Amino acid sequence: MIAAVEPAKVVPEQSQANPIETLQKTVSASRLTTFLQCRLKFYFRYVQQISKPKTPALHVGSVVHLILQAWNMARWRKQEFQLEKFKKLFEEGWKDQPPGINWDGEEAGEKNTAWSVLEMYFAQTPIKATEMPEAVEVPMESDLSKYGLPTLIGVLDLVRAGGRIVDFKSTGKTPDPEDAAHQNEPQMSCYSVLYREATGHQESGRELHHLVKTKTPKLVITELGPMTAAQQVRLFRMMESYVEGLAREDFVPSPGFHCAGCEFFDNCRRWA
Amino acid sequence: MITLECNYQKKLGLPGYSSHQFAITLRTEIADLMQVQAESSRLYKLLQEGVDTSIKETGYLPTNGNGNGNAQRNSREPTREKDGWNCSGKQKDLILKIVEEHKLEKAKVEGLAQDRFGKTVKALNKLEASGLIEELLEMTSQSNGRSRFQGRYQRAGAR
Numbered sequence: 395m396i397a398a399v400e401p402a403k404v405v406p407e408q409s410q411a412n413p414i415e416t417l418q419k420t421v422s423a424s425r426l427t428t429f430l431q432c433r434l435k436f437y438f439r440y441v442q443q444i445s446k447p448k449t450p451a452l453h454v455g456s457v458v459h460l461i462l463q464a465w466n467m468a469r470w471r472k473q474e475f476q477l478e479k480f481k482k483l484f485e486e487g488w489k490d491q492p493p494g495i496n497w498d499g500e501e502a503g504e505k506n507t508a509w510s511v512l513e514m515y516f517a518q519t520p521i522k523a524t525e526m527p528e529a530v531e532v533p534m535e536s537d538l539s540k541y542g543l544p545t546l547i548g549v550l551d552l553v554r555a556g557g558r559i560v561d562f563k564s565t566g567k568t569p570d571p572e573d574a575a576h577q578n579e580p581q582m583s584c585y586s587v588l589y590r591e592a593t594g595h596q597e598s599g600r601e602l603h604h605l606v607k608t609k610t611p612k613l614v615i616t617e618l619g620p621m622t623a624a625q626q627v628r629l630f631r632m633m634e635s636y637v638e639g640l641a642r643e644d645f646v647p648s649p650g651f652h653c654a655g656c657e658f659f660d661n662c663r664r665w666a
Numbered sequence: 667m668i669t670l671e672c673n674y675q676k677k678l679g680l681p682g683y684s685s686h687q688f689a690i691t692l693r694t695e696i697a698d699l700m701q702v703q704a705e706s707s708r709l710y711k712l713l714q715e716g717v718d719t720s721i722k723e724t725g726y727l728p729t730n731g732n733g734n735g736n737a738q739r740n741s742r743e744p745t746r747e748k749d750g751w752n753c754s755g756k757q758k759d760l761i762l763k764i765v766e767e768h769k770l771e772k773a774k775v776e777g778l779a780q781d782r783f784g785k786t787v788k789a790l791n792k793l794e795a796s797g798l799i800e801e802l803l804e805m806t807s808q809s810n811g812r813s814r815f816q817g818r819y820q821r822a823g824a825r
Contacts, residue, residue, distance in 0.1 A: 470782065470797075532796040553793070592792035 413441045418640050420535075421544045421633060423584040429636050430580065431652055434665060437645035438658040446657040447494030450501075454508045455564045457487045458605060459551070461512050462562050466530040466552050475523050477516065484509060507607050511564065514611040515603075521554065529553040536591035543633045548588050557598040559585050564605045574602055574616045583629040586621035596620050667695045670705060674713035676721055688721045751788050753795035760799055761787065768806045775802070 417425065417440055429436040438444045448456075461480050468475065488505055497504065529550060536546045552560040561582065563569075582600050589597045602616040621629075638644075647662050656662070675689030690713050696705050751758045765775055778801065779787045783794045790798060 472781075529793050529797050530800075532793060532800060534793065534796055589793065592796065594791060 413443065414640055414643065417441070418637065419544055420547050421636055422547050423581040426584065426632060426636055427580050429639065430632060432648040432650075432656070433639060433645045434647035434662055435656060435658050438661050441645070444658070444661065447496065448492055449657070450495055450497055450504050451564075451566070453491055453495055454504055454607070457484060458508055458512060458564045459562060460484075460487045462515070462551070463531050465516070466527050469521075469523065469525065470527050470530050472526075475516075477513075480512070480516075481509070484512070507611070508564075511605045511607050511611040515605050515613055518613045519603075520615065525555055527552055528555055528557060534588040534592050536588050538587075538630075538633070541630060543630065543637060546584055546587055546633075548584055550585055550588065553589065553597075554601075557589070557593070557595070559589055559597050559600045560603055561585070561601075562603050562605065564607060566607050568606050568608065568612070569602075569604050569614055569616065571614075571616045574604065574614075575618055578602055579625060580629060580632055582618060583621050583625050587626070587629065667697065668699065668702075670694050670696055670702065670709070672706065672709045672713060674710065674717050676717050678721060686721070686724065688717050690716050753790055753792050757792060757795040757799060761795065761802065764799070764802045764806060768802075770802070770806075778802075 425436070425440060428439060461484050464480060464483055465475075468479075488508070530552055531549055532553075533547070533549050535548075538544065538546055550559060551562050554560055559582070561578070563578075582602075586597055586600065597620050599620060600618040602618070604614040604616070606612045606614055647665060653659060653662070671691065671693045673689060673691040675687060677685055677687035692709060692713060694705070694709065696702065753761075761775075764770065765772065775798075776787055779785060779790060779794075779798055782797065782801070783790060785794070787795075787798070
């Protein structure tokens with residue numbers, strides 16, 4: 395089924411090639427999870443490439459990730475921890491925002507929250523200042539053609555010493571461990587596949603580090619074991635669905651609770 | 667005489683991301699063309715029943731959940747490239763290209779690999795080589811004026 399929508403602002407990034415053909419060649423965790431959440435959202439974002447203004451939460455997340463990346467890189471480079479250096483980088487990163495973010499008068503508050511959550515993380519993280527990462531923000535790929543699947547691509551936030559894959563999340567709500575494990579399973583399984591392909595051995599574990607932006611910020615770490623065989627099967631079945639769905643151009647909407655925060659809500663309402 | 671050759675095969679997915687398939691080929695002779703349709707229908711039914719009866723027996727199933735033998739790969743390093751490099755060919759080419767284009771001292775790059783990974787550049791696996799490449803790009807992009815934020819956001823877009 396081909397989704398018919400009104401012409402919108404299209405980013406001509408992949409205009410030379412057929413976007414569907416490009417998407418059939420490679421898959422990332424975010425493409426896969428978007429496709430699984432709502433195929434029409436996937437269509438708007440990746441096939442039509444409709445550009446939407448960044449949300450405040452996304453900007454906060456980007457800057458928080460930027461600082462955590464710098465902190466991980468500093469340990470990797472055996473540099474001394476200097477909070478003021480990260481604060482300076484934070485200020486620069488905050489200013490480096492695309493136009494169009496609708497702060498609704500809350501920018502200063504959001505900025506304070508973002509920095510507070512980072513200060514909390516530096517104080518509470520179980521990662522010691524002397525712990526050398528195995529990898530920080532490295533792009534990786536895994537050729538899955540032997541399974542009839544596209545090449546998997548992705549960027550790992552952090553691999554701790556001994557092969558523990560860490561993904562950082564900033565969130566407004568305290569996550570439930572089981573929900574977090576379930577909701578992030580496709581993404582974390584993708585990372586396991588990438589790690590195993592790149593190193594030739596199994597990860598020792600996986601961790602979700604949720605930086606919770608509550609009034610008093612807190613850190614919730616969800617420890618996951620290595621990817622199980624059943625989880626790998628589930629991931630590959632999801633990828634099969636992705637491949638087959640793209641081939642059929644099956645881009646139907648999936649109305650549900652997740653629509654409340656969807657940037658394509660208006661586009662979806664007009665879809666027929 | 668007219669020879670009629672029929673083949674019927676079926677492939678089934680099995681648990682553990684494995685599959686099995688079975689095919690039967692049968693050759694028979696018929697006296698005239700008028701018999702083709704009736705005979706092919708009869709043979710199709712016969713072959714399908716034969717395949718379906720046999721394919722129900724799944725036989726050995728991998729216990730590691732992966733019919734492609736990946737579980738055995740978990741404890742070994744990736745296959746070395748023929749020329750001694752442990753990373754992918756693309757990574758090797760990119761490392762050499764960066765070194766050449768920016769006239770980096772090979773000893774310095776080797777020193778970086780030893781410092782971060784305790785290995786020679788050639789011995790780096792794909793994960794480590796990816797880290798080295800990012801570091802080399804960061805080192806060399808400073809002179810090109812590449813914004814550190816650009817790098818972050820460009821990569822984020824590729825997620």
